[in-house]
Amino acid sequence: MKWLSLLILAAGVAAAQTPTKAEDPVLTKLTQxxxxxxxxxxxxxxxxxxxxxKYRRHPDGKGIIGEGQIGKGSKxxxxxxxxxxxxxxxxQVYYLDTHGxxxxxxxxxxxxxxxxxxxxxxxxxxxxxxxxTERFTDKDTLSNRLVQVQNGExxxxxxxxxxxxx
Numbered sequence: 001m002k003w004l005s006l007l008i009l010a011a012g013v014a015a016a017q018t019p020t021k022a023e024d025p026v027l028t029k030l031t032q033x034x035x036x037x038x039x040x041x042x043x044x045x046x047x048x049x050x051x052x053x054k055y056r057r058h059p060d061g062k063g064i065i066g067e068g069q070i071g072k073g074s075k076x077x078x079x080x081x082x083x084x085x086x087x088x089x090x091x092q093v094y095y096l097d098t099h100g101x102x103x104x105x106x107x108x109x110x111x112x113x114x115x116x117x118x119x120x121x122x123x124x125x126x127x128x129x130x131x132x133t134e135r136f137t138d139k140d141t142l143s144n145r146l147v148q149v150q151n152g153e154x155x156x157x158x159x160x161x162x163x164x165x166x
Contacts, residue, residue: 023062023086026093026111030064030084031057032136036164038068040144043158049074051160058085070099084109095120105130130157140164 033055041048053068063085071077078099087094093109095118107120107127114135121129131154132146142162147154 024093026109026116027062027064027084027086029111030093030109030116032139033066033142034064036140036166038142038162038164040160040162042070042160051162053080053162058083062086137161140166 034057035055038053038055040051042051043049049070050072051068051070052072053066055064055066057063058065063083066080066082066084068080069077070080080097080099082095082097084093084095086092087108090108095105095107095109097105097120099105104123105120106123107118107130110117110119116132116134118132118134119128119130120132121127128149130146130148132144134142134144137143140163142164143159144162145159146157148157149155
């Protein structure tokens with residue numbers, strides 16, 4: 001009976017925390033990434049690094065889940081899982097990303113014109129250590145630019161174009 005009471009309490013707390021705001025326009029625009037397989041290559045000193053991701057709706061119908069690999073086909077690919085959803089405290093779209101089992105990144109997503117701006121950092125660290133800008137150049141092409149931010153200066157880490165294959 002104790003377990004049933006705890007489950008009912010947990011369900012009540014979860015329901016009370018559900019955002020009442022209509023879906024955010026940034027999150028709505030981000031749903032364009034759902035469907036198909038997004039692939040691209042990042043040029044490195046050791047040759048190209050293949051990147052591949054798939055995105056789907058979160059089971060609650062509100063957020064987005066992404067899963068994929070950085071370095072697909074390499075000896076040590078990095079498996080990535082990301083989540084996008086509404087942060088009711090910050091009142092903006094959140095970005096949560098895991099790289100393997102040891103790296104967790106968190107930040108927020110905004111838009112300027114037709115460009116998504118992801119500002120994020122490691123959990124517990126500088127939340128604006130990195131900035132990624134992304135924009136759809138057409139419905140099946142996404143351009144991405146990642147910079148590291150130090151003392152207000154931006155240092156380019158990479159640029160990549162992802163193409164959707166259905």
